[in-house]
Amino acid sequence: MRLTHAVALAVGVAVAASVAFGASVARAADPGFTRFVAELWPEAREAGVSRATFDAVTAGLEPDYKLPDLILPGRPKTGAPxxxxxxxxxxxxxxxxxxxxLAAHGRTLMQRYRPTLDAIERKFGVPATVVLAIWGRETDYGRYKLPYDAVRVMATQAYVGRRKDQYRTEFILAMKIIGEGAVTRQEMRSSWAGATGLTQFLPSEYYKHGVDFDGDGRVDIWHSVPDALASAAQQLVNKGWQSGLRWAYEVKAPTRADCTEGVPEVTKPIGQWLREGFALARPDRLSAAEREQLTSLLQPEGIYGPAFLTTKNYFVIKEYNFSDLYVLFVGHLADRMTDPRPFATPWSATKQLRTTDVEAMQRGLERLGIYRDKIDGKAGMLTRAALGAYQKRAGLQVDCWPSEAVLRSIQAAR
Structure with a gap:
């Protein structure tokens, strides 16, 4: 690919800075890691990384064995954070x-970037409030300084991480980004998992979804707010975002509601949920099209706390971060930028089991033939539904919420 004079100059600056950066962090050599990095050169060259960039970015590079999610020979496995x-x-x-x-600051930013946000909404069909909410949740609108050296993170994960193949690709693409002059080696900071930029992209996501929205000839998700927000919108669209569709509707569940239905596979038109006794948490007039919209039930605290009917766009946001609480945070923050009201139903003072206890619960439910998903210690939709199914079988109160009492019951069950 031919580079313009400006981009070529930026590459030169980035490479020179990379050499200085590498020298400043040089440590005692790790022969295995050094050999591993050197052996990546043919793959990096095939991906479009120049030899000068490869040498500059990897000069003095050492692994960070304090990162989570690693498998280190002779040492205990480091779990996910x-x-x-x-x-x-x-x-x-x-x-x-x-x-x-965050909502208050989002309202300020909405006015500051109004022309850009309007243009993003016209082009991608993603509301300004949603992309602002992602920016706010990911990096506090850019005010949170990411703590890790992204290149070092990805190189370490590629060497001894649990997802080596994935990070091998991410590491090489990170070098490609630096070589193209989009960001300098020093400025490529990240989370512990390598996500970088204002809206937290892995390098592969940068290439899949990145947008040059300010028209300066490069995709800059580290400094350009238009590029970062448009790239977030493009990612949502690429994952199936539907324009004009809300992310969820808060509802009040009837006392007879079956919380085990709270899984993505169970979908019903909103009108049917309403006919079954669910009610909108706040009075609202739904159009005929909305009443026919297929939704899934979400009860994050089981039968306690708020309940939601989630649309396809809920699950699109969830692909940005696979957590129900993350989507609730982003969706609610987006809503709060135009509506100051909190959720209609307050959260209950529920206690969260430790990760190891949730894992034990999942193993017990798996042993009983009720749970067939990952053993990951996360009490998500499928775990809560399986728990409710066990409570039905055992004649317990069906609340779909993991507690110490239910864990003991599962462990004792045969």
């Missing part, structure tokens, strides 16, 4: 003060 989405109860994750603070 305790992500807030999976270890906090909803009330803690969706703190009202935090939501309102």
């Amino acid at each position: 305790r992500q807030a989405e999976f270890v906090q109860v909803p009330a803690d994750y969706l703190k009202e003060a935090r939501i309102e603070s």
Whole structure:
């Protein structure tokens, strides 16, 4: 690919900076890691990385064995980090003060970037509030400084991570991004998992969904707000976003509702849910098209706390981060930018089981033939539904919420 003079100059600056950066972090050599990185050169060349960029980016590079999700020979396996989405109860994750603070700043940014946001909405069909909410949740609208060296993270994960093949590709694409001058080596900061930029993309996502929305000739999700927000919108569209469709409807469930129906596979028109006794949490007039919209039931705290009828767009946002609480945070934050009201039903003061206890519960439910998904310690939709199915079988109160009492019952069951 031919580079313009400006881009070529940027590449030169990036490579020179990379050499200086590599020298500054040089440590005692790790022969195995050094050999592994060197052997990636043919793949990097095939992907379009120049030799100069490869040498500059990898100069002095050493692994970070303190990262989570690694498999280190001779050492205990390092598990995935305790992500807030999976270890906090909803009330803690969706703190009202935090939501309102982000919504207030989002309203300010909506005015500041109004022409850009209007253009994004016209082009992609994704509301301004949704892309702003993703930006707010991912990096606090750019105010949160990502703590990790993205290249080092991806190289380490490619070497000894649980998902080596995936990160081998991400590491090579990260070098390609730097070589193209989109961002310097120093500026490519990330989360522990390598997601980078204002709206948190892996390098492969950058190439799949990145958009040059400010028209300067490059996709810059690190400094350009138009590029970052348009890229987030493009990712949602590429994953199936439907224009004009809400992400969810908050509802009140009837006392006779079956919480085991709260799985993506069970879909019904909103009108049918209403006929079965569900009611919109706040009075609203639905159009005929809305009443025919297929939705799934979501009860994040089982029969306690708020309930939602989730649309296809709910699951599109969930592909950005595979967590119900994440989607609730983004969706609710988006709504709060135009409607100041919190959820109509408050969260209950439920206690969250430890990850190891949820894993034990999943194994028990699997042993009993009720649960057939991943053993990951995350009490998501499928785990809650399986738990409810066990409660039915055991003659217990069916609340679809993991508790110590239900765990003991499952462990004792034969």
